[in-house]
Amino acid sequence: MTTNVRIDLHILQTVPPANLNRDDQGNPKEAIYGGARRSRVSSQAWKRATRMYFAGKVPTEDLGTRTRRVASELAKRLRARTEIDPDQAARIGSALLAPVGISAGKKAGATAYLLFVGNGQLDAVVDLVADRAAELVVLDDAALAEEMKTLPVAEQFRENHPLDVALFGRMVADIPALNVDAAVQVAHALSTHATEAEFDYFTAVDDTNEDDDPGAGMIGSIGFNSATLYRYATIGLNQLHDNLGETDAVLDAVDIFVDSFARSMPTGYGNSFAHRTLPSLVAVVVREDQPVNLVSAFEKPITASQGGIAERSARALAAEQQRSVELWGDKPAYTAFAHAFDTDTETGPKLAAELAEAFGTSVTFPALRRGLRDQLQGYLA
Template sequence: MTRPLYIDVHILQNVPPSNLNRDDAGSPKHAQFGGARRARVSSQAWKRATRLTYAGGLPEADQATRTKKVAALLTERLQEREELGQEDAARLATALLGPLGITMSRTKSEETSYLLFFGRRQLDAIADLIGGEARELLSKEDKDLADSVAKLEIEAELMRSHPDEVALFGRMVANRPEINVDAAVQVAHALSTHPVHSEFDYYTAVDDENTKAQTGAGMIGTIEFNSATLYRYATVGLHQLHANLGDSDANAEDTAAAAERFIEAFAKSMPTGHQNSFAHRTLPFAMVVALRADQPVNLISAFEQPIHGTNGLASASAARLAAEARTTSETWGSAPLKTLACYPTLDEKTNKQLGEAFGTSVPFPKLTAQVRAAALSWLANGALS
């Protein structure tokens, strides 16, 4: 396997009034940190937003899907490829999924009992294993059909040629660890750098067909919201990503490109909770990418003491992040091999701090291109150029 290289991504992002990720009561998620209540966006919410943004730039055939409807999707492919009726295709699809230990739901007969994450091309490859023998297989009794299908390399197809999304985010199947894929990406829960108090938006909707004699709202309600400067963190294990994509010199370019696209997708993605109500689409205020050969380092400790202020919080958060990065490197002897950053022009003192900690700011497209070049160099030489 390639020597370990971790690509740490640190983002500060201002988010206006919003409810990005709500709990079971409809309230924005929060957490206690450093003795203060913070706004929180779960890692699951931002991973899904990142994955959808990432997939949006790929041809559909190269995308992955996470679904309980794998049997239905496989049935559709068998109907098309083998010219089968729906009932015969469904029987054959169920048999093909049997060796994977995938059982159907007891409550919804058309769904499997758990979500499975796989590539669309992988499902096509499983369907292609039939090779025109569908009708011969269907002529057999269930036991003989299962025995025949068990000889096909179904599990192998699910473990080869992983799409980028599966290679990045991994796959976990509790009762079939043989088809698990170790994730190359870890994403932290986003936390505000400062204390947060929720507010409520009281809204009304007017019935357009009311006459002058009909007064009052057609509907009333409330939405809880907050606003925050968030610290976001993710890390990519380049070596694990390379292994998941094949671990060969031939796929070094694909691995580097996937790492670059992940950084772009993570930076530009946004969870969609109540998006139509708040239009909370923002881009990061500042971003730092640190390439490390020792271990990933989350710099959330920069904000264990919450930031307070009435004249903006992002600039102070950036200065605090720079100080924490330098302290961590000096105290623990754990400096990154290379640091790249993209941040705005701020006051002279803050920009000096950021420059000393992270180097000169570069435009985002140049930053991602430099990450890709560094990844290629590492995969080729085990060192950064």
């Protein structure tokens, strides 16, 4: 396989008034880019939204859990498969982790930091002791600790990574052997245009108010903005193959990520704003050199004019893709895109031509996913 295959994912998505990802003051996150204040959604927020989106579409055993309560999770699984009491299950769960070197937290059964582990990996660790639980509970602490040292617990955490760990990686600072290099990088989403913070002043009525007490039961304000966002992520096919091993698993992981990243949405103040939308443009670019974030298309903020900000953003993105290819001579190995713009308008034909020149013929999103899978199959064959 080519040694540096990358799948770049470029998305334009318009979001109405919303507070997708709040800062420490409760207001929408922002950033200065190109000298202008932009709406921003952190990469962490969209990665979690992506994980939550595909969680309902993937078997539980193929997913990961990020938690401090690894020992408690082991104890819970052990109790479900044996007849030992909760205290003994907790004791064995903690003992299983001790030889691995995972630092214990202040609370019983908790680790000092969040650990990203696979549900299947936890089950595999429990497999090591489930049949011997009755004989292990009678050992004193010293004997139990010695017995745990003979078990390949660490190996279970280094093998058979779940989908989300294979995609997003795992870092355990004090145990480098448990680290998993992420196959996916996600950029902070930025608005293609300048934005200003706005505030919704609201009141809540007390339904039991008497006629002589008409005042509000509660008042407050919520910060919000609206934006056309440029979203970018890149997948390292080689790293994903290293993490998962099997061709079908790699192809499935890419497809699940592309679908989930495109369709997911952070849920901040979702009930207050009902902000969920779908992208107006999704483009995939397969490269054999390096990932290329096209955010420089919007270093000069897009301004509203005929056709709207979303359409002008799409034209700027297409132009940046063309400039990048012409300047550096790095022609992508494959491009595909889907868009929802109306091309029957006065500016539509020009938009369609510019997008086609940069990304090829527009297809439906399901067809985009199928075409990408076929392309990657060739690399992995």
